[in-house]
Amino acid sequence: MSPWLETMRRETLLVMRKKSDVLNPLVFYLLVISLFPLGVGPAPETLARIAPGVIWVAILLSVMLSLERLFRDDYRDGSLEQMLLSPHAGAGLVLAKIASHWLMICVPMLVLSPLAALLMGVSLKALVAMMLSLLVATPALSMIGAVGAALTVGVGRSGVLLSLLILPLFIPVLIFATAAIDAAAMSLPYLGQLALLAAFSVAAITLAPFAVIAALKIGVQ
Amino acid sequence: MLEARRLSLARQSRQLFSDVSFSLEPGHALLLQGRNGAGKTSMLRILAGLARPDEGQICWNGTAISQSDNYLQSLLYLGHHAAVNTELSPTENLRYLSALHDDDSASIDDILCAVGLAGYEDVPAGQLSAGQQRRIALSRLWLSNSPLWILDEPLTALDVKAVAGLERRFKQHLDDGGMLIVTTHQPAILPESVTQRLELAALDPEADS
Numbered sequence: 001m002s003p004w005l006e007t008m009r010r011e012t013l014l015v016m017r018k019k020s021d022v023l024n025p026l027v028f029y030l031l032v033i034s035l036f037p038l039g040v041g042p043a044p045e046t047l048a049r050i051a052p053g054v055i056w057v058a059i060l061l062s063v064m065l066s067l068e069r070l071f072r073d074d075y076r077d078g079s080l081e082q083m084l085l086s087p088h089a090g091a092g093l094v095l096a097k098i099a100s101h102w103l104m105i106c107v108p109m110l111v112l113s114p115l116a117a118l119l120m121g122v123s124l125k126a127l128v129a130m131m132l133s134l135l136v137a138t139p140a141l142s143m144i145g146a147v148g149a150a151l152t153v154g155v156g157r158s159g160v161l162l163s164l165l166i167l168p169l170f171i172p173v174l175i176f177a178t179a180a181i182d183a184a185a186m187s188l189p190y191l192g193q194l195a196l197l198a199a200f201s202v203a204a205i206t207l208a209p210f211a212v213i214a215a216l217k218i219g220v221q
Numbered sequence: 222m223l224e225a226r227r228l229s230l231a232r233q234s235r236q237l238f239s240d241v242s243f244s245l246e247p248g249h250a251l252l253l254q255g256r257n258g259a260g261k262t263s264m265l266r267i268l269a270g271l272a273r274p275d276e277g278q279i280c281w282n283g284t285a286i287s288q289s290d291n292y293l294q295s296l297l298y299l300g301h302h303a304a305v306n307t308e309l310s311p312t313e314n315l316r317y318l319s320a321l322h323d324d325d326s327a328s329i330d331d332i333l334c335a336v337g338l339a340g341y342e343d344v345p346a347g348q349l350s351a352g353q354q355r356r357i358a359l360s361r362l363w364l365s366n367s368p369l370w371i372l373d374e375p376l377t378a379l380d381v382k383a384v385a386g387l388e389r390r391f392k393q394h395l396d397d398g399g400m401l402i403v404t405t406h407q408p409a410i411l412p413e414s415v416t417q418r419l420e421l422a423a424l425d426p427e428a429d430s
Contacts, residue, residue: 010317082298085293
């Protein structure tokens, strides 16, 4: 089997063996969503207005929570060195690894998001815009996050440093996503914002693997 | 042929080695010796291309290894960490490693039997002993057909029988025209006639006290 497929197979197996890696961010996400109505009060019109933003922020933070482990175990047990020494080393293997991260971490949250939005009474128009923006923009989150994870791979407890590094890069994504949802709630066209989010993702998918490889090479030295 | 030219490396303001040169012909082994902390692992990582020396150059068949297009294909590096994931079984670990390095994965089961891991194929590696985990990593020596092996303390945690098996594999590899660079504190496992020795002495005079 090709090394890319084998990498994805391995990541899937690892997630099945160590379920907490996936469940932690997911549970965190659901907790944030369910605590918010208790915090701001259950008035439907308030909730419906802030819900898409809350869901977006919760996903952003959950993704960040999951990033620390992306390369950590491989760095500790030497698998990362073997990956870098593979004749296929380079963007492909890293892309396969990050794609698995997106599939395992982001997709379950995407699946639960419509449910969370309906619970908070989000209108159908805003819901569609929110889902589209999430679908288009979460690959960018995984990709940008992976660069941060690779840069901090040699740092022992990298959580805080990682957040400081990548949060500023997540903010533009959040801004355009909420702009799209606001526009949709007011029945305005929001294709422009979606296109920008898609552009973020395409740029991140194209460029981030190279940055990740370069950062990992420095990390293992 | 692997050629190292005037390698130097300093770590934390301590000169680990300087002006080290050697060349390794097919069918020959190089034994790196030195006290703990003399820079053996650093030297192996430099030779594998994972780290860079402060000065000097390594050439594979006349081309610098960073430019050589087939160096990584020719190289099998087993580092200080075994690259064995403790959540995965021996078979799954080897499947991944052989896919990374284009080795033939069809013979994994036979090789696991041969290295004495029959019956443990589906046990997560974390539940195996240190010696058994080392055996998983060393299975790659039977899977791979790379001509150049760089091994960092391959005998750690191995029992007498496994060491004897490894000794036979080393000899076979060298007879087939392979190259071997190894650090070990049991030099007797390398065939004397084709082994060069390289002693890395710490240059820091204070360290010799």
